[in-house]
Amino acid sequence: MPRQLNYHSIREIFTRFQTAEASPKGELDHVNAYTLVVAVALSAQATDKGVNKATRELFKIADTPQKMLDLGEDGLIAHIKTIGLYRNKAKNVIKLSRILVEDYDGEVPNSRAALQSLPGVGRKTANVVLNMWWRYPAQAVDTHIFRFGNRSGVAVGKDVVAVERAIEDNIPVDFQLHAHHWMILHGRYTCVARKPKCNACLIRDLCYYEDKTP
Template sequence: MAKRSRLTKQTIHQMFANFAANDPEPQGELDYVNEFTLLVAVVLSAQATDVGVNKATRSLFEIAPTPELMYGLGEEKIRDYIKTIGLFRNKAKNVYALCKELIEKHNSQVPQTRDELEALPGVGRKTANVVLNIAFGHPTIAVDTHLFRISNRTGLAPGKTPLAVELLLERIIPKEFLLHAHHWLILHGRYICKARKPECYRCIIIDQCKFKDKVLEP
């Protein structure tokens, strides 16, 4: 059974109202030119930084912004473009196979359901949720390490697994904030609520947070 939030409904609403007031239209930090390149970028971002992925894909997306063009490069050339990214050999293999499946099974279009996305090579639940949210406007929540940490640290959505946290967040976040919720939480974890030393002294949700060991000075 999923745990409950340690925060009240009123506190949760205020937390996300603060996020919305501070950044009404949060954006992901991966560069892309269309739904297909977004999918590829998210696949490549596993265990890699967005900055590193953007550097590697800039030239790749210029010459291969469609499944046909990228498949036409071949696995070896794809590998050459992304060799600065961690796990690049396996990722190149997945991207090449992903392009083939998009062409043969989906008329070169990125599918709009989680099940179809997760059936593609290299695509897991988190990747599917990111694509559904950014490309198609679904109110999905992609739980990465930052979001998992924040959800547990603040008391917002305690959970032992990413899936447990995701399902609890979907249940407790007010509907008006669901579309942007995962971006707010990920960006907050990346830049404010850091793993080793959270910068609580400049946190906009400090009054809602249940974390006991707040860092109140730089």
Template sequence: MAPALPYVTQVAIFSRFREAEPHPLTELEYTNAFTLLVAVALSAQATDVGVNKATKALFARVSTPQQMLDLGLDALTENIKTIGLFRQKAKNVIALSRILVEEYGGEVPQSRAALMTLPGVGRKTANVVLNSVFHFPAQAVDTHIFRVGNRTRIAPGRDVEAVERAIEDNVPVPFQQNAHHWLILHGRYVCQARRPRCKICPIEDLCPYEEKTE
């Protein structure tokens, strides 16, 4: 596997990302740590747009684990039925809400290990919450970041955890907090899977990807 881009190139790339979008945010809509945790858990195999449509009315009524338990499984299932795998996801959300109430005093824990013990919460979901709410420079690697990391050699790796480590190891510290947001947005809107939009890419001259599109 080819090595990651050198430090000076990383600085140049992320400086351009920062200039274009100084304060990148997740596109999931939420009101606090709990609603973001739920939204990210619901987003597995679903789009952010689809999750936002399903949770708009839900989060107007529910913003705490206890309120989610009071809402109940049937009502939650009805609220999110437009999302893929909604029945299992509803069960997970009720289960994790119960754990948060009973074991964490209704608060979302600020620990990756603790978050990953919750039903339906994997490493990526935990990292999104740690980064977006608790401002820890965790790297939530999804399919977009995996593709961009390898295609551009910003953070090459054979699996998502290897790419996560490559971001931590190679992206300069001043850019770590927002790195995964910039990479997601770049993969979602510019460096797309089937046909990357190289003509409008802000880092086209710094990217070693050989199969550039016209």
């Protein structure tokens, strides 16, 4: 099991992240809470870039649950067929849109339990929406954050829920709002899976990863 970094090291890491980019942003395009839910649901096993390309025109005509229902499943598929698992995702988007119209007056609920009750919306998606739209310090742990958290010692855990808990327990509260964005961007572009770019890493001296690339 990887070692967990101490408080002072973690505070220094996030101080450096904050200095480099004070207000990191998610990379999924959206115009409101509903389109954010849809975009995050579509991003499972797909790249943000690919999702943005597919939703660019979609969200111009279907930016509310009712408009998505009016578009219909086949109409939705026509926009998202370049995304992996598009048929199943289309079914879920139509189902969640119907639930939002029928049970929530077309509004996206802002509780984790209510969000997770929607088809195709898991804990990670719910946390992304809570964080990005309502600015709640929810921690959405994806593969990038899981890898970076364990590799560096910032947030150690055997599964995503354990890493989420480690982030909440170990990262100082003044960094919690943007913590998951700093980590996902670092994992996506610097602490990559196969050959981490340790020579360009601004926290190299604090990280516990033993097999640092030269």
